[in-house]
Amino acid sequence: MSAHAETLNQCGSCASSCHHTAQLTKLGLKIRNWDYTVALAGNPNTGKSTIFNQLTGLHQHVGNWAGKTVTRAEGAFTLNGKKYKLVDLPGTYSLLSTSVDEEIARDFVLFGQPDVTVIVADATRLERNLNLVLQVLEITDRAVVALNLIDEAERNNLTVDERALARDLGVPVVPMAARRGAGVKELLNAIEMVASGQFSARPHRIKYADERLETAVETLAEQLRVEFDNLPNARWVALRLLEGDENIINAIETRTLGKVKEAGAFPSLVESEAR
Amino acid sequence: MTLDKLKMGRTAVVTGVRNQSTERRRLYDLGITPGTPIENVMPSPLGDPIAYRVRSAVIALRREQAQLIDVEE
Ligand SMILES: Nc1nc2c(ncn2[C@@H]2O[C@H](COP(=O)(O)OP(=O)(O)OP(=O)(O)O)[C@@H](O)[C@H]2O)c(=O)[nH]1
Ligand SMILES: [Mg+2]
Numbered sequence: 001m002s003a004h005a006e007t008l009n010q011c012g013s014c015a016s017s018c019h020h021t022a023q024l025t026k027l028g029l030k031i032r033n034w035d036y037t038v039a040l041a042g043n044p045n046t047g048k049s050t051i052f053n054q055l056t057g058l059h060q061h062v063g064n065w066a067g068k069t070v071t072r073a074e075g076a077f078t079l080n081g082k083k084y085k086l087v088d089l090p091g092t093y094s095l096l097s098t099s100v101d102e103e104i105a106r107d108f109v110l111f112g113q114p115d116v117t118v119i120v121a122d123a124t125r126l127e128r129n130l131n132l133v134l135q136v137l138e139i140t141d142r143a144v145v146a147l148n149l150i151d152e153a154e155r156n157n158l159t160v161d162e163r164a165l166a167r168d169l170g171v172p173v174v175p176m177a178a179r180r181g182a183g184v185k186e187l188l189n190a191i192e193m194v195a196s197g198q199f200s201a202r203p204h205r206i207k208y209a210d211e212r213l214e215t216a217v218e219t220l221a222e223q224l225r226v227e228f229d230n231l232p233n234a235r236w237v238a239l240r241l242l243e244g245d246e247n248i249i250n251a252i253e254t255r256t257l258g259k260v261k262e263a264g265a266f267p268s269l270v271e272s273e274a275r
Numbered sequence: 276m277t278l279d280k281l282k283m284g285r286t287a288v289v290t291g292v293r294n295q296s297t298e299r300r301r302l303y304d305l306g307i308t309p310g311t312p313i314e315n316v317m318p319s320p321l322g323d324p325i326a327y328r329v330r331s332a333v334i335a336l337r338r339e340q341a342q343l344i345d346v347e348e
Contacts, residue, residue: 094304097297127330128306246297 024188026057027076027083034076034085036195041136042120043108043129044091047148049073050178051120053188060088069102072108079188084195087114093128095135095236096245099118103247109136110233111258118187120146123153123160123175133169139233143171144190151177170202209233216242225247231258248262276348278313278327279341286314287346294343306330307344 017101040048044066052060056075073088092102095109111116119136121129126147136143146273147162166173172190176183193199220238224231231237237257240248251257281287289311292299306329309315317326317335324335336344 094300097301097304125330125332128332131304131306 001141005103008246023078023080023273024055025078026055028080029075031074031076031085033083035082036115037085037087037112038116038118038191038195039087039089039108039112039114040118040120041105041132042087042118042146043093043122043125043132044093046091046120046122046129047146047176047178048091048120049088049186051118051146051176052086054178054181054184055188056086056170067101070104072104079192082192082195084191087112092132095139096240107259110139110236111231113232114140115142116191117143118146118191119143123147123150124158126160134204136171137171138205139201139236141171141201142194143201143203144170144187144194145173146178146183147173147185148178148183149163149225150175151180152184169204172199172201183204213242228258276346277342278336278346279338279342281315281341281346281348282315283315283318285348286312287348290347292343293345295296296313298340298343302340302344305343306332307335313339325326342347 025141040052042048045064045068049060049069050063052058052073053062055077058073058075059076060073067090069088069090071090075086075088077084077086087108089105089108090101092105095113106115117136117140117171119133121133133145145165147160147165150160153160160175162173172194174183174187174190176187178184190199194201208217209256216263217238220241221234224234224237230236237248237252241252248257276287278287278289281283289309291309292302292307294302311329314328315325316328319325319335323338324339325341326333326335327341
């Protein structure tokens with residue numbers, strides 16, 4: 001797959017205005033010994049695969065309708081001497097109510113333990129996209145918001161105050177027009193800052209004020225951690241149980257909860273090789 | 276009234292979602308929460324599903340879903 005290894009500086013699709021100071025090498029499918037795992041999550045049709053392709057040199061299916069990516073795809077790049085595994089996920093509106101495709105995304109975000117979660121948001125439909133952003137920030141502070149389709153927003157006379165948004169959310173917000181490569185350098189910079197811990201986020205969190213709820217959540221979470229061997233995001237799972245989420249109850253009964261972590265393999269690659 | 280009664284081109288405000296289950300969660304996640312304006316933008320040729328604009332996104336809802344949503348014009 002060495003054909004995919006190219007440096008971004010030579011990337012012909014970049015707008016002439018972008019100067020790449022960061023040393024990016026696209027590694028395609030050469031995923032070995034990575035230092036960090038980065039997940040690309042977001043609502044359907046927001047440009048996740050477009051960004052994935054830009055960073056890895058791979059050719060994930062891209063098109064203008066929702067639900068193109070139906071399984072997990074993985075690729076890699078190196079940046080300033082560190083190796084990153086990048087995971088392209090199916091689009092999802094929520095971590096709570098999920099269809100089958102969306103479960104793949106949910107499970108990876110919750111249990112795949114990515115070092116950085118990039119939430120790709122559609123700048124033209126920001127309000128709706130913020131639902132998922134807030135849900136992801138509830139479970140991790142190692143996140144970056146890629147505010148994509150900013151060119152479309154401009155065409156529709158929409159401007160987004162990304163500084164205010166970053167301040168309110170407590171995580172970096174990077175405006176992008178990924179199709180023409182705009183904002184890629186800034187996104188890489190933000191990913192690096194969060195992965196290396198140079199940027200410590202203070203994400204916006206919903207507080208559960210009621211002490212009884214807090215006690216119930218902690219009691220359940222503790223049991224979950226014991227039953228499921230240090231399950232990440234046990235508090236989140238506990239909340240879903242209290243809510244009566246049938247998906248999660250079922251995953252616990254069949255002991256399939258958090259199976260992403262246990263599998264540890266690359267299902268998407270294994271599948272595509274088998275085809 | 277419920278959303279399925281909303282005429283083409285009209286906008287109403289969501290007052291509640293009747294179902295208790297995951298279906299309500301699903302509708303909430305699509306941005307259909309109490310206080311949100313919702314517009315009937317396009318019927319489909321067979322009258323079901325119907326396209327609605329909510330929070331600047333257009334979504335299609337089946338009649339059974341629209342019947343769960345209470346709105347006020
Ligand atoms: N104008 C514009 N179009 C973009 C931009 N980024 C992506 N697109 C287009 O948006 C559409 C969706 O892009 P994808 O990368 O397939 O989106 P996705 O989030 O992977 O979609 P799903 O896998 O279906 O959830 C494609 O037609 C892209 O060419 C952008 O920055 N500006
Ligand atoms: Mg995709």
